[in-house]
Amino acid sequence: MIAGLLIDISGVLHVGDEPIIGSAEAVRRLRRAGYLLRFVTNTSRLCRAGVIERLERLQMPVAPEEVITAPLAGRKWLEARGLRPHLLIHPDLAADFRDMECGNPDAVFLGDAGEYFDYPALNRAFRLLMDGAPLVAVARNRYFQEADGLSLDMGAFVTALEYAAGVEAVIIGKPSAGFFESALADMDLEASQVLMVGDDAEADVLGAIAAGLQGALVRTGKYRPGDEERLENTTATVFRNLEELSKSLKKS
């Protein structure tokens, strides 16, 4: 039944600079078996070329067209509507937007700009929103882990702008239905033919199932014991890691 897989990158293929043992071989096994693969990520502090480069360093070569990042999905969303965004993004993501028309903006695009969030940029976004520009954001995450502690994530700034301007953001990344729909369109497959594999029970697995895909949780990356309880009474499957999943799949 399964013809393609969406594989979350961080926490399934690697954790930081460390590959997850068996994942490289699992990807090769899935390729040999003929599955259509897409590697997906919500990251908004790395452009697509950066994602590919990191996977190459980890001995997991992927083709550019196999990588779907949430910021690039956002760019597609904006381009499909002919919108020119005011960008609130991290400089490491800028390459993905360098050749996009951004003068005289009529939309706001917000990624995890981190320390680059400042008042002038936020106020410019606010004024555009008050003039009717749509607010497009990668995700609504509240915080993330840094070496020295938890840090404010982009969801705080999405919420700030929503409150001030009285608007609701369009969320582009996982677990939004739009993210999965756009990946399916790219693969030219039906939702029921695609399995999403991730280490996040909510954003990856439940998000995918809500969009009609199949969903599998792997016990690597950010997985914590007990996470599978959130998948009870769903069709989700659970595997030790991508290696175990790759061996269990039988191509129909």
Added chain:
Amino acid sequence: MIAGLLIDISGVLHVGDEPIIGSAEAVRRLRRAGYLLRFVTNTSRLCRAGVIERLERLQMPVAPEEVITAPLAGRKWLEARGLRPHLLIHPDLAADFRDMECGNPDAVFLGDAGEYFDYPALNRAFRLLMDGAPLVAVARNRYFQEADGLSLDMGAFVTALEYAAGVEAVIIGKPSAGFFESALADMDLEASQVLMVGDDAEADVLGAIAAGLQGALVRTGKYRPGDEERLENTTATVFRNLEELSKSLKKS
């Protein structure tokens, strides 16, 4: 019945650098009639000395103990609990906090820092909140008018921190009940003996009535035709300006 008045400063005594005609004389008339006066403001871009200086320039001399600013009410709130705040405030307000113990902070105090809101200061606040520090804010305003357009106000940043840390802020300024209670304690009067006069139907008049005070709207400052409709079915009174109100009051 009325023994004291709380008089909102901006929009009742002056608009920007212009005094409102008749207000200086009205204040003198209220003093002569023996009313206890307090001049109140939510402003958080001006220290108390700055407020007094501005009123002096406008020929409306006031004593320091007659001025109640929301940031100073916040300082009182923190001191009453022995808390040391991490300050997110505008430099023009710093004088009111200069001699306060702020090392090794265990609370977050947020005013309208404007362009001084930045990621490092917000992230430090977030981490303190995650460690259980209370979030104390002057107000929840969404935006304010600047010469070149509307601008993001502190409410956006209050909401951002509340969302990220999963907490609820204590709001110190109008229209919070705490603000009016603290002013009553300062005047040593009962709520029913005090009339709040302001140009903002919500924050000044409805806020005061909700706290048990009497409330009067003046049609100056930010008042816009139709604002009094929000006061229907309340005990609020409406006057053309502070001058008309001062003439109508009969000291019991």
